[in-house]
């Protein structure tokens with residue numbers, strides 16, 4: 568909210584690429600405080616108890632007078648609803664599906680076997696068919712090597728297809744093994760975090776901090 572103020576812009580829409588299991592989304596609070604519209608992929612939002620707009624492929628969103636076009640791309644694999652978006656045909660906000668030097672992993676360990684096929688399809692078919700000139704802006708980085716010299720985190724999709732190991736595993740069984748074989752442990756509080764993000768429970772700030780302790784475990788290399 569402060570950042571928007573600093574830039575002299577008004578927050579009118581807030582998007583989440585998926586329902587998070589590893590951190591508490593600030594999206595809903597920002598939307599409430601600014602009276603913005605909050606967008607969530609409907610397949611991740613079946614249990615949420617607040618109003619949201621369904622973020623769905625095929626329904627592009629046009630924002631503001633200068634017209635920013637948001638094109639949702641259904642890209643399951645991290646969660647069943649994971650949705651990336653292309654902004655103005657230039658940027659691919661990949662959420663937790665694709666990073667610079669790593670790929671996403673199924674967000675719930677118990678679902679890994681079910682979701683690995685979706686992840687493969689998203690990365691190897693869906694993303695592969697997108698314009699390779701798109702600049703991928705992922706939601707996390709895991710290692711310092713993923714940063715550009717200026718500290719930003721983003722690379723052309725063509726570069727990622729050339730250099731990211733996770734996009735270059737020809738053998739499907741090997742891919743399945745990489746994704747499901749070495750899953751990092753689930754964050755302790757993941758179930759509570761999900762319920763908080765669904766609006767089912769409302770822990771105070773201190774409790775929230777405690778729930779979020781621990782590293783980002785979204786990525787695998």
Ligand SMILES: [Fe+2]
Nearest residue numbers: 587663674785
């Ligand atoms: Fe995530």
